Amino acid sequence: MSYLMGIDLGTSGVKALIMDLEGNIAGKGKADYGIQTPEIGYAEQDAGQLWNATVSSIKQALSDSSIDPSEIKSIGLSGQMHGLVIVDNKMQPIRPVIIWPDQRSKKQIDSIYSIAGRQRLRETTLNSLSTGFFLTSLMWIKENEPDNYRKIYKAILPKDYIKFKLCGVISTEATDASSTAAFNTAKRCWAFNLIEETGIDADYFPEIGESLKISGTVTKECAGQTGLCHGTPVIYGGGDTLMYSVGTGIIKPGIVSVNIGSGCQTATSVNEPLYDKEFRTNTFCHVKNDLWLIIGGHLNGGITLKWLKEKMFPNMSFADFDVRAKEINAGSDGVIFLPYLSGERTPYHDPSAKAILFGLTLGHNCNHIIRAAMEGVVMAMRLSLEIFRELNIPTEKIVASGGGARSDIWLKMQADIFDAEICRTTSCEEACTGAAIAAGVGAGIYNSIEEACSRIVRYSPEVTYPDKESVKVYNEAFERFKLLYCNNLNLFT
Known part of the structure; x- marks a missing residue:
């Protein structure tokens, strides 16, 4: 074989x-x-x-x-x-x-x-x-x-x-x-x-x-x-x-990839070197000469939960995080986590940005903090989706990958915070799969990247749908999330 x-x-x-x-x-x-x-x-x-x-x-x-x-x-x-x-x-x-x-x-x-x-x-x-x-x-x-x-x-x-x-x-x-x-x-x-x-x-x-x-x-x-x-x-x-994009079939316009790894990327393919005139996003070359990828890059994805686990809750596993987050309502009962532990790229390009845990009262517990951190990672990615929509880039079909696609609660957060249906591939290793697809095309085993992706990339029949009430809660929280950065900007330096 x-x-x-x-x-x-x-x-x-x-x-x-x-x-x-x-x-x-x-x-x-x-x-x-x-x-x-x-x-x-x-x-x-x-x-x-x-x-x-x-x-x-x-x-x-x-x-x-x-x-x-x-x-x-x-x-x-x-x-x-x-x-x-x-x-x-x-x-x-x-x-x-x-x-x-x-x-x-x-x-x-x-x-x-x-x-x-x-x-x-x-x-x-x-x-x-x-x-x-x-x-x-x-x-x-x-x-x-x-x-x-x-x-x-x-x-x-x-x-x-x-x-x-x-x-x-x-x-x-x-x-x-x-x-x-x-x-x-x-x-x-x-x-x-x-x-x-x-x-x-x-x-x-x-x-x-x-x-x-x-x-x-x-x-x-x-x-x-x-x-x-x-x-x-x-x-x-x-x-x-780019290899994540190949491994999830994002090789033509019309589909958005949201990937949560150590950092996060929100990306979609375009047929011209399109870019945001305010340069809040990045535009990179795709794997074909006539294709580019416009990307919102976020520095604090899984690295946020890793920090939370190692520094705050060392006796908990990531699976424990999922279980505890499910015990808390959407919006974390008013707790918001600005996840800028490593500064931030999209949309601010601010290496001095800092993380903020906001809204705590005596009635909150560690479960609220865990859920708020997970929600904060996704809210940061929504900032990129907002820019895509400003550029008239379709965002109706969203494919999740990385750690965010392997957690049911994180998938639900993405659907509700983005107010969009979220699907995922059946692969757990999208970047490796993308690299293997590139290997097959480069060696002449497949005639094109399109043929290779059509044979290899498979989508799960399970789709995560947004909940109207949760969408409303998150829309209000998202406005406060944005204000947290803007109103504290002068304190970061």
């Missing part, structure tokens, strides 16, 4: 999935890792640990599947976006990876805007600068770690470091590159004029490929480490938000 492998390099762990050509899962593997915070506002990971975890997850998937590695016809990649890996001329990482929740580069944002022009940069990249973005992190290294900066041979994104370890090729592709803030998103190429104006060396930037093409083949060294077959094609793949 023939199989495909998808690898998803996430923020808290890496997953590997093996599936047959109809999307039936043959084997899975997973390895976890943490985020290093050497200083407040920093978020880093060790590149070697990311690779070791990838090796472990591949081995697990192969063992779980019991197939011959030669039956894997192609491998595709998905990975956390925006982050920065710098390597020297021996392809060794120079320092820890700076990843997307990092907040150290606030001053560099102002500096880059003053050099390149805020509006000009935005209209070229179709995005606003944010802390944790590739370009702002690279500028921070240039200004604060000059010795490390001078050692750079190439600057790449996290998943592309994993791709290099698999096939020995240093390169990236348009979906991930468009998340760097150094990319001409409409023309799908590096914005070298802007890069050179900032004083960053243009030679540091890798070659650009396309998501559905072969980047290289598994090397002998990689085969020895992982058990994969030497010579297996490795496809570029894409950023995790």
Whole structure:
């Protein structure tokens, strides 16, 4: 038989999935890792640990599947976006990876805007600068770690470091590159004029490929480490938000994806490089040359509940959270949680934003806090849906993915807070599935991404519907949610 492998390099762990050509899962593997915070506002990971975890997850998937590695016809990649890996001329990482929740580069944002022009940069990249973005992190290294900066041979994104370890090729592709803030998103190429104006060396930037093409083949060294077959094609793949979109069938306009992972993304496909004129959202390249993805990016999804569990309720499980949240009314009896533990992107692009727990009285308990935190994550995502509606983007069909699709209470919150029907796929690993689909298209097993998705992506017959009374409660709470940020803005800095 023939199989495909998808690898998803996430923020808290890496997953590997093996599936047959109809999307039936043959084997899975997973390895976890943490985020290093050497200083407040920093978020880093060790590149070697990311690779070791990838090796472990591949081995697990192969063992779980019991197939011959030669039956894997192609491998595709998905990975956390925006982050920065710098390597020297021996392809060794120079320092820890700076990843997307990092907040150290606030001053560099102002500096880059003053050099390149805020509006000009935005209209070229179709995005606003944010802390944790590739370009702002690279500028921070240039200004604060000059010795490390001078050692750079190439600057790449996290998943592309994993791709290099698999096939020995240093390169990236348009979906991930468009998340760097150094990319001409409409023309799908590096914005070298802007890069050179900032004083960053243009030679540091890798070659650009396309998501559905072969980047290289598994090397002998990689085969020895992982058990994969030497010579297996490795496809570029894409950023995790894009691979989530592929894995949920969001490859044409008309469907909105809402994904709750460590962070959250609200996304939909468009046939032109559409962008919000206020640049509250992001526009990234999709996997096809004539397709883009407009995204609301939110920094505080599952990471909010993880913080709540570890710091506030260490004796509870996430399953306990679901049970306790169900005991509380919609709207948490007036308690509102503004979940900006890591600042926020859409719509504010404010790394200084803070979390707020509002409305507590003597009559509230820990269950109210848990439910309010879950509701706050979804309300933050509603801000993106509101922007989509302003742009006349249809939002009637919404597909949930990630942790938010595996929790009945979180699905119900999404239906009620969004006032929309929520469906989900039958897959639990949408990003891995998307990467495996890309692998199949890139290897020529499927004639197109449309054919691949039609064969593999399946939707559950169960649909979660909004409740009119809960919608009313949440509409009122949402107005207070927005005011909490606006009325406390001056206190965040």
